[in-house]
Amino acid sequence: GLLPDWLDGNTGRIGVMGYGEDTAQVTPLEFTTKLAAASGATVVLGSAVGVNCDGDTVTGIRYQPRGSDDTTEVLPCTDVIVSAGPWSCIAEEWFEGTTFPMEGVKSTSIVWKNPDPSSIPTPRALFCGEDDRFQTHLEVYPRPDGSIYLCGIGGSDYIPTEELKLGAYREVCEAKPERVEAASLAFKEMSRVYREGGELEKSQACMRPCPPDAMPYMGKIPGYEGAYINAGHNCWGIAWAPACGKAMAELVLDGHSSSVDLSPFDPARFHRRAKGGRGRKKGGDSVGEQW
Ligand SMILES: Cc1cc2nc3c(=O)[nH]c(=O)nc-3n(C[C@H](O)[C@H](O)[C@H](O)COP(=O)(O)OP(=O)(O)OC[C@H]3O[C@@H](n4cnc5c(N)ncnc54)[C@H](O)[C@@H]3O)c2cc1C
Structure with missing residues (x-):
């Protein structure tokens, strides 16, 4: 009963990192939007x-x-x-x-639609080791709306300070199509449900801010x-x-x-x-x- 229902494909060894008593998932856009509204601040x-x-x-x-x-x-x-x-x-x-x-570390991420809108995927996050076949180390986060967010897709770009100061990737930060493809293949390997009925909803990229x-x-x-x-x-x-x-x-x-x-x-x-x-x-x- 520990394995989420969507993890029904080929997986390697699986270990439990926690049982959820002291962990939680946060969906950043929802979190920040609601916090801003609750604060009463003028934006x-x-x-x-x-x-x-x-x-x-x-x-x-x-x-x-x-x-x-x-x-x-x-x-x-x-x-x-x-x-x-x-x-x-x-x-x-x-x-x-x-x-x-x-340094800005620019990485691709993707969101999959729920293959079965009548049920919500079990909300267990999954942290995978390096998958040499696809050069991914997926992190998989099912969300309360039934979609699944994946990052750890590999192929990040490293953007230096001088470019960031000019606003590099601030307005438009696009996914790398070849990494979307690799992550999709890697995920479909481990999830039969998504391989057969899943559909990619979103491909995107964002940037981690890293001082030296x-x-x-x-x-x-x-x-x-x-x-x-x-x-x-x-x-x-x-x-x-x-x-x-x-x-x-x-x-x-x-x-x-x-x-x-x-x-x-x-x-x-x-x-x-x-x-x-x-x-x-x-x-x-x-x-x-x-x-
Ligand atoms: C793929 C990926 C996965 C991640 N996973 C996790 C995770 O699981 N857990 C975790 O804790 N963190 C995670 N992170 C890191 C996390 O996203 C960042 O640390 C966090 O977003 C930084 O927040 P921030 O508000 O400082 O910057 P940002 O979220 O980058 O926000 C900065 C905002 O400032 C705006 N801005 C820039 N310049 C100006 C300007 N001149 N005037 C006005 N606005 C401006 C930008 O448009 C942007 O909206 C992840 C990052 C990536 C890329």
Whole structure:
């Protein structure tokens, strides 16, 4: 009874990672949409292009409203948190003296339609080892609407900081057809139900944000008042989102996070240049009056 009903094809050795008492699945779009609605926040859609400062203090965000043709508006603010996934490295251009090296790992994923709409596939996630026949290491996630999401499809591309700063793959991020084909074949091997009655619903790609040490940037942007960054959560940005959101809210409101020790995620850890002159901050560390 442990094996999900859709896992009825050729599989190798199967081990149980957990029984579901302490695990859960999150569907990111549904999760973020509902959280935003529940928060009561006003969401302004647009593309941020810079920040306004009065000296070292942030006073507003310059942005192009979605759907406008290159008009730039200013959203006044006391605090800004740069949280733009892999594209957050653009903040280097907005905040003098900062460096946020980032790599975007662009990977294909697919969604299969439910072959039998009268029943929902058993909601067990499956993590496969490397399948040398297809160069995949599938992760399979059945969703409550009956569809099945698959990633771990292989053939990822690695997008460097300079391209991300130009907005690479931000608006359009397409799947690789040959990886869609490989993943479909690999999945159909292990699921007879899907091989016989399944249909591909969606092929897509998305990007993991990876700083060089695989640790996120979370904290105050050095040298500025009211400037923060929360980005680069690699392959854990969905699971960690609620904890990171709480920690960042504490940091902004209380001046420090009481729920997470943010020191390992210091946004200044790769900074090379120093902003300002003597007695200012160097790489985020106060260097005192002597420097
Ligand atoms: C195939 C795949 C599978 C994954 N599986 C998991 C998993 O199982 N569990 C897990 O925890 N994580 C997983 N991840 C990682 C997770 O998706 C990321 O860590 C997470 O999405 C990062 O969230 P984010 O909000 O920082 O960035 P994003 O989700 O990338 O969101 C950034 C947003 O900012 C927008 N933006 C960029 N620039 C600007 C600008 N100038 N102005 C306005 N908006 C801007 C972008 O359009 C985008 O909407 C997976 C990633 C991939 C690619």
